[in-house]
Amino acid sequence: MTATVPPSPARRLSAENRHGQILEAASELFIEKGFEAVGMNDIARELQTSRPTIYTYFTSTEDMLRALLRERLPAMWERLRPILPTSGEFHADTFSALFVALLHERELLLLLHSGGGPIFREQRGHFLQQLGEWIEPYRQAETRQPQALHLITLLLEAAAVEAVRGDSKEADAQAQAIGQFIAGGIAGLSSRSEKS
Structure with missing residues (x-):
């Protein structure tokens, strides 16, 4: 005869930050399992509490x-703001610093890529647009080509997402390589513009 284990009683979340505890558990599950695979039951089970809670x-x-x-994106932009140069030009070092800063946003980047539905497409698009708007004023005048800006923002975001999914020990080497690659691409676009 097999003994059945009684279900554990629902746990009360601490009163001071139930909202935050639920969001943190949801974020971890979305990243681990993918947004579409997580339901309210999963979150309640993770927190050892009831669905009504x-x-x-x-x-x-x-x-x-x-x-x-809504909570995490504005905070990320505030953390990235000090990295932007005041001179009006981006250099390889600036791209490296921006890339490293994006790597520190690991959880948010993984959250943004934990699903494929309309909310994710909208938010990723907004993220790329915001990143592009931040970069735009700092690019050299001769490289003000919309396709270049779009490629730069896509590259930064894609490289950061791949890096946070991979080995964090390689982040510095990746940051240096990405900075040199983007700076070289901008230099190439600038020289092409001058010849036209």
Whole structure:
């Protein structure tokens, strides 16, 4: 005869930050399993609490995702702001520093890439647009080509996402390589513009 283990009683989340505890658990599960694979039951189970407790704060996993991005994206931009140069020009070192800063945003980048639905497409598009808008004023005048800006932002974001999924020990070498690559591409576009 097999003994059955009684289910553990639901745990009360600490009153001071239930909202934050739910969001943190949701974020970890979205990153680990992929957004589409996580339901309210999974989050309640992770927190060892009841679904009604979760529903008290959030109506759906989409609601949680929006709250996570609404809280975390503005904070990320504030952390990145000091990296932008004041001279008006980007150099290889600037791209390296920006890339390293993006690597420190590991959890947010992985969260942005944990699903493929409309919310993710919209937020990733907004992320790339914002990154592009930040870079735009600092590029040399002769490289003000929309396709160049788009490629630079895509490259920065893609390289950062791949790096955070990989070995963090290689981050410095990747940062230096990406900075030199982008600076070389900008120099190539500048010389092409001068010849035209």
